[in-house]
Amino acid sequence: MNRNHAAAMFIGVLVCIPLLALYHFGFFQSTAEWFAGLYARGFILPQGGLKRLVWLQYGYYTVMAFASAWVCIEMLSQWRRFAFLLGGTFLTVTFACVMAMSGILFEPVSGSLALWFAGIAGIAVGGTVNGYRRHVMREYFVGRLSTRLFEELADLGNPAKMTERREITVLTCRLLNHVEMANGVEPRFFEELTTHFQRSVSEFLIARGAYLDDSDARQVRVFFGFPLVDEHHALHAVQVAAILRTHMGVLTREIAQRFGKKAQIGVALSTGQAVCGLYGVSHFESFSAVGDAIDFASQLCVLNTAYGSQVLISARTYALVKDNAEVRPMEMVCAAGSSQMSEVYELLAEKGTLPEPDIRARDAFWQGVVQYRKGDLKQSLESFKNAAIEDREDAPLKYFMERVEAAVKEKAVPEKETPKHSRKLAAT
Numbered sequence: 001m002n003r004n005h006a007a008a009m010f011i012g013v014l015v016c017i018p019l020l021a022l023y024h025f026g027f028f029q030s031t032a033e034w035f036a037g038l039y040a041r042g043f044i045l046p047q048g049g050l051k052r053l054v055w056l057q058y059g060y061y062t063v064m065a066f067a068s069a070w071v072c073i074e075m076l077s078q079w080r081r082f083a084f085l086l087g088g089t090f091l092t093v094t095f096a097c098v099m100a101m102s103g104i105l106f107e108p109v110s111g112s113l114a115l116w117f118a119g120i121a122g123i124a125v126g127g128t129v130n131g132y133r134r135h136v137m138r139e140y141f142v143g144r145l146s147t148r149l150f151e152e153l154a155d156l157g158n159p160a161k162m163t164e165r166r167e168i169t170v171l172t173c174r175l176l177n178h179v180e181m182a183n184g185v186e187p188r189f190f191e192e193l194t195t196h197f198q199r200s201v202s203e204f205l206i207a208r209g210a211y212l213d214d215s216d217a218r219q220v221r222v223f224f225g226f227p228l229v230d231e232h233h234a235l236h237a238v239q240v241a242a243i244l245r246t247h248m249g250v251l252t253r254e255i256a257q258r259f260g261k262k263a264q265i266g267v268a269l270s271t272g273q274a275v276c277g278l279y280g281v282s283h284f285e286s287f288s289a290v291g292d293a294i295d296f297a298s299q300l301c302v303l304n305t306a307y308g309s310q311v312l313i314s315a316r317t318y319a320l321v322k323d324n325a326e327v328r329p330m331e332m333v334c335a336a337g338s339s340q341m342s343e344v345y346e347l348l349a350e351k352g353t354l355p356e357p358d359i360r361a362r363d364a365f366w367q368g369v370v371q372y373r374k375g376d377l378k379q380s381l382e383s384f385k386n387a388a389i390e391d392r393e394d395a396p397l398k399y400f401m402e403r404v405e406a407a408v409k410e411k412a413v414p415e416k417e418t419p420k421h422s423r424k425l426a427a428t
Contacts, residue, residue, distance in 0.1 A: 007125050008073055012066035015118045019061055019110055023054070032107040039100035050105035057106065060095075061114035064088060068115045072122030081123055088115045140278075140287055141227075144212040153228055163277035168225035168289060169237040169269060169317060170297040171210065173201045173244070176264040176305050178218050185261060190217075193259045200251050201244075208240045213288050219301065221294070226276050227287055234271050234320035241267055241311050242325070242350045248310060266304030269347070270297035271317040296335050299425040300344065303333070306423075308395020311347040318343070324351045328362050329369045330396065336425050346396060361387045365397060372400065377408045 022028060036050055068088060072081045092111040099106035141150050175181070175197055182190050194217040201220045202212050210222035224240075225233030248265045255263040272293030279288050293314075300312050307330060318327060327345040334341050348354060348362060368383030381404045387397055 005070070008066060008070035008122065011069035011118050011121045011125065012062070015065040015069070015114050015121070016062050019065075019114055020058065023057065023110070028057075028107060028110055031109050032105060035096065035100075035107045036105050039097075039105070043097070043101050045100065046103040048103065050100060050103060052105045056099075056104070057110060060092075060106075061111045064092070064111050065114040065118040068118040069122040069125075072119045073125055078123075081119065085116060085119045088112075088119075140285070144206070145227075146206050146209065149209060149211075149228060156228075162227045162287060165273060165275050166225065166229065167233070167272065168223050168274050168276070168291075168293065169233045169271045170213075170221065170223060170274075170289075170293050171205065171237050171241060171267065171269050172219055172221045172297040172301045173205075173248075173265065173267045174219035174298075174301040174304075175217070176266045176302065177262075181261050181263070182217075185259065189259055193255060193261070193263075196255065196258070197251065197263070197265075200247075200254075204244065204247050205240065208243070209236060210240065213286075219298070221297070223289060226274070226289055234269075234317050235324055237269050237271075238313065238317065238321045238325050238347060239350060241269055241313075241347055242353075245310050245347075245349075264305070266301050266309070267311040268297045268301035268304070268313070269311070269317045270294075270300060270314040271320060272296070272314075292335065292338075296425075299336055300333070303330075303344065303423075303425065307346070307399050309346045313345050313347050315342040315344070318345045325349075326351060326354045326359075326362065328365050328396075331423055333423055333425055357389055361389050365400075368400065368404075372404055377404055380404050381408065 032052065039045060039050065068085065071084055075081050075084070089112050092108040092115065095111075096106045096108040137154055138150070141153065145153065175194065178194070181193065185193065198215045198217075198220055202215050202222075205220070205222045206212055210224055211226055211228075212220070213223050214221040224230060224237040230236060244267060248267070252263050252265060255261060270293040272291055274289035274291030274293055276289040277287070278285055279290075280286055293316075296314060300314060303312060304310065309330070312330065313321075313325075313327065318325070326348040328348060330344040330346055332341045333344050348358070354362065364383050364387035368380045368387060371377075371380035371383055381401065384397060384401045384404060388394065
């Protein structure tokens with residue numbers, strides 16, 4: 001029995017005992033006689049008049065007391081609580097009329113009193129219970145969720161419902177050259193720099209619906225689809241990541257102006273099954289998730305260093321958002337500890353937001369990757385050259401052109417069954 005059920009039982013008993021005492025001392029006798037006269041004037045009653053069933057009166061107000069207390073504690077909306085009480089009163093009066101036409105004297109006052117007394121007590125206790133529940137949940141989620149999402153989560157009631165296996169999308173934003181920066185500035189300046197990075201990125205992501213799972217001097221990690229269930233978690237994560245590209249440019253300039261250092265920031269998204277729940281002990285408890293998608297996002301994020309890219313997404317994420325995102329393929333990768341190869345994509349923008357020159361460049365790049373994998377190196381190099389946009393630096397394009405040029409010089413033609421550009425990711 002949980003806290004709310006115990007409170008409802010206690011309220012029900014407190015309401016029923018005084019009503020039983022009032023019945024015993026005949027408090028409702030005159031009320032019953034008045035209703036008997038009212039029924040005689042308003043209805044065609046059976047021959048023999050009305051007979052009283054005391055057990056029916058006791059049973060009815062007992063059920064109404066417990067039901068009213070439980071509903072008013074569990075229900076969060078105030079207007080729905082009072083709608084229930086008014087509906088219950090109407091039901092009680094209607095039931096009394098039906099009983100009268102069946103030859104049974106049933107006065108509705110005791111049932112209505114039980115309904116309202118228990119309901120008002122339930123509303124008072126419910127406010128206390130819900131307030132306590134919100135206070136407990138606030139300890140876990142303050143600073144990790146936006147105010148709007150916290151209110152939605154608190155309204156759901158039981159935090160234990162978040163302990164389950166579900167698919168989520170993980171977004172990791174990493175300061176790729178944090179070791180270099182740590183060795184190049186004074187400790188107090190590096191502390192300020194990483195704090196600025198963490199605050200800027202985490203506040204940006206939280207404001208857009210993410211759940212902050214972890215934040216340290218290296219990276220910020222957030223979840224979409226947890227703790228609140230979101231069937232479009234991958235789409236929402238990609239939409240946020242597309243906007244985050246612009247924010248990272250602003251953040252990089254701020255760090256350069258304030259600390260005199262060029263920050264390299266990379267983002268990666270990975271979607272997969274995770275075991276969600278409350279992990280840790282004592283003051284170190286927090287709601288989090290465990291799964292391959294979390295580790296893969298961290299490994300994938302580091303890969304931005306090799307390509308010079310900004311945002312990479314996993315094959316599963318791309319499969320869920322391919323109709324809503326502009327991407328281009330990178331390499332086939334294998335996660336640390338796994339033997340399965342999967343495609344990696346660079347996120348360029350939301351669907352339909354790329355300018356026409358960028359679309360042509362993206363298509364030429366894609367064609368170059370396909371040709372490279374087939375071993376058609378000369379055509380691949382030509383496609384990559386067509387993917388270049390004048391006066392724009394494109395690090396991933398440069399990476400692939402150098403790979404193709406090196407392969408041409410070495411006359412290295414890949415086997416048909418094995419992708420040429422593939423790599424094993426390192427654990428982070």
